Structure formats: structure tokens, C-alpha cells
Amino acid sequence: MNLLLFEEDEIDSRGRVRLRERRADHLRHVLRVRPNTTLRIGVVRGPTGTATVTRVADESVDLEVRLTGEPPPPPDIELILAVPRPKALPRVVQHAAALGTRRIDLVNAWRVEKAYFDSPRLDPDALRYQAWLGCEQGAITWVPEINVHRRLLPFLSQVLGPRLRDAAPPRRLLAHPEAVRFVEEVSTDSFSSVTVVAIGPEGGWIGEELESLVELGFVSVRLGRGLLRTEAAVTSLLAQVELCTRVSGRTRSRGCSSAPGSRIVMS
């Protein structure tokens, strides 16, 4: 736990928080806090700050909270992910949250085993818990919203399509082992806004799914040399997109306007 997270409504009017259960247990038994221990804290989707432990009891830990500064900007990556095998799901969600992900849509696909949808790990509370753990690990305050969509094509046409039309045109990337281009070879002029990345099942998307994504403006990219399991594919692509977004942001902030079709190269 690199950042102790809580909801805004857990803070009382005098800036105090009483923690119970998991977080209190972690503070007492893992971090071994005592009165006056100082902790890094964050409010979900809100500001960060510090807290001082005021009391450690058998069933609770009391804190006095000081929030400083503006909330960090929300992460600029959204993830559309074919439901992975249930054993890997908690890790995938944790890593994506720790890397900073604005939203995760878990979707069905032809090559997703139908039995995966019966897993209790897909329950909203279980998903939110894993996202929360990832944020505590990553010291990220943005707990991503996670939704599960049991039918892919209606999700694409009725949910994602309108969302993409409403927002500023986001970069859309589709992980595909047979793609000819790598992430950094895709035109980078809109890495400035949100990047939506779609990662299929380990067996790949089928043709019809690929076509539907391409119709929505998704561009296929290769992740690299190896063929990766879902958890490594998610982490690799998010890390590479984050790098491209940083490079794009630095180029803009230096006053070098990025021409449409520009690429990442070495200066």
C-alpha cells in the first residue's frame, strides 16, 4: 500500500477518518502504525495529502487528514479488454489500475470461454475491490470504473460508438499480433487526448470483431517481439502508450506543434 485511499464521505467535518476492517488491519499489522505515524493519503478521484494517526484501537484506526492541492488529472488511457481467465483477472485489474486507467470495459468475444462469465470475480464489488488495491499499490487516486458487457457488438455500437462520438477524438488502438505497425509508428498527433486501447482474448479477435473495431476507428498495433499473455499484454501496451503520450506532451510543451501524421523518432 503506497497510498491510503478513502472516499470523500469517509472524512468527517473536522477532517477525521475512522478506518475499520481491511485498511485498519493493514495499517496495524503490515505498516505497524502508531499514534503520530504520518501516511500518504488520497481521496478517490480527489486530492492527495497526508494523514496523522491519532489512535490505534483493536478494531479501528483514527486519522487526522490534511489534503493539499488540486486532484491529479484523470488518467488518459481507457481499456477495453476481452474477459481474461478468472485466475488472471484480479492481477490484470490491479496492474491496469496501478498504471493509471480511466475506465475498464470487460467485454465478451468469440474466443472468450463462456464459463468465465460465471466467475464471482466478475461481480462489480469484486472488480472494484481489485481496482482499489491496484490504486493503493500504484499511489493513484483514480479508481477506474469497470463495466462488464456480455455482448460485444451491442457494446461497440450502442455504448462505445456514441461515447467516442461525444468526446474529443481519442486515439484508438487495437492490439493485434499480426499488425504491421508498432504503437510509436501510429500517428501521434492525438496522443494528447485520451487513448482507448482494445485487447482481445489470448486466441485473438475474430475477423468480424476486428472489422467492427476498425469501423469505430481503431488502428491495429503490434506490442513487440513476443506473443504475450493477457496480463503482460495489458501492462506492455499501457506502458508503451504512456511513453508515447509523455513524448507527445513534451513536444507540445516545447512549442513544437505536432503535424498530423507525425511519428516518434530520435532527435
Add this chain to the structure above:
Amino acid sequence: MNLLLFEEDEIDSRGRVRLRERRADHLRHVLRVRPNTTLRIGVVRGPTGTATVTRVADESVDLEVRLTGEPPPPPDIELILAVPRPKALPRVVQHAAALGTRRIDLVNAWRVEKAYFDSPRLDPDALRYQAWLGCEQGAITWVPEINVHRRLLPFLSQVLGPRLRDAAPPRRLLAHPEAVRFVEEVSTDSFSSVTVVAIGPEGGWIGEELESLVELGFVSVRLGRGLLRTEAAVTSLLAQVELCTRVSGRTRSRGCSSAPGSRIVMS
């Protein structure tokens, strides 16, 4: 299994291989091969090709092998990694091998729990097995050599130091959450040769360890926005280095010589 791997000495003089145990079981029960099924194959650190199944028996599968072309070049990334918690170790090794890693040195560090060294997962055969699985997943023929070093400073001075002096000067990166630079901000002129990356325990390297690595020429880099668990840190850094190496290689192949101190930017 995206590539069926075997050792060169498993192929007889007539280009035939008889598989037993795990690989035969996988071919029969997961891939459900039959006579005439064609498979992608690779020889460890050798060429790739295809094989045709000639016989499926209760305890073995026979193949006829056709190797094509030159062996792929070895991966250009080496990993020095503080021994992670044993539960995560198999995944870390698999992901690193699947991404393409030339060599892995698992090292001790002040913040590595001593009990980790008692884990059977650190046995050479167990490590090689996980690396092999990763290569089968990644379709990578380079099974990385993995060594375990129970004392960090003697490893650095007596093993790594001489190795770095003997080879062409490799890029040396050290993952450090407090570093001021990101991977792509480090001078990229030697991403052309091998990159050695060092990733510490989740609690971080201590000062003396950092100093020893810096003395060997390691440059600290931040991975990104979040603080990552070992498996996500390894995957993120390897994926980002691979991207930088690709960009560096493309720049060279276009005839743009990279000046010392050059950086990755957008054109």
C-alpha cells in the same frame, strides 16, 4: 503454446523428434494434434520452422521437422532483478522470457526477504522450466540463462562489472520511482546495443545498492505514473526499452545518425 520448442539434440539425423511427457500431453490434449497437423517450431537459441505430426501414441508424439532460415538474433535486453516474492516469481520469469530477454540475474538486496531464498522456485530446473514456458508463449527461441546470486555486492563487482567491461558498452538502466527521467529521456544513442535493466525489490534499493549500481554506469529511470508490483514493473520497463530500441534502430536505418545525447521526440 505459440511455438513448440526443443533442444537441437532432440532432433535425430533424419530430422525427426519424439516428444514425451509435458509437450506430448499438451499436443494431444490441448492442441489435439493428429497425423499431418502442422506446428510452428523452434530450436532453443536456434532456427525456427515447422513440423508435421507423423504419429500420435499414448505416451509420445512423433514429428518431422523442417527448419528454415537463420536463427533470430538474440534479444537485446538483459535483466537484473531482486528476487521477488516466490508466488510471483514464475509469472515474472515467464513474462520476461516471452518479451524476449537475453539473460536474467536474480539477485539479493537489503529489502529482499531472506526466506525467499529457501523457495524451491529458485531451483535452476524450476527457473529454466518457467523460462521455457514463457518462450513457448512468446514464440521466442531464446530461453534466457538464469542465475541466482545470494550476495549482491560481490555479484556487482566480480560478475557484472567484468561482464560490462568486456562487452560493447551497453545501456544500463535502473528502475527507481524517484528518478527524474523517464526511459525515453535517457540518451538513446546506445539503445542500439544491449540494454541492461536493474529492477529492485518492491520496497526499493537502499542507498548503498543504488550507489554501487550508479558506479557501474546505471542511470535511474522512472517507469511511469504509478508504483508497480515487480511483475508489472518488469513488463513495463522491458516493453518501454523495446520501444526505444525500435525507434533507435529505425532512425539509424534511415541514415539519420544519432548524435550522442539524442532523445526520443516527435518528428
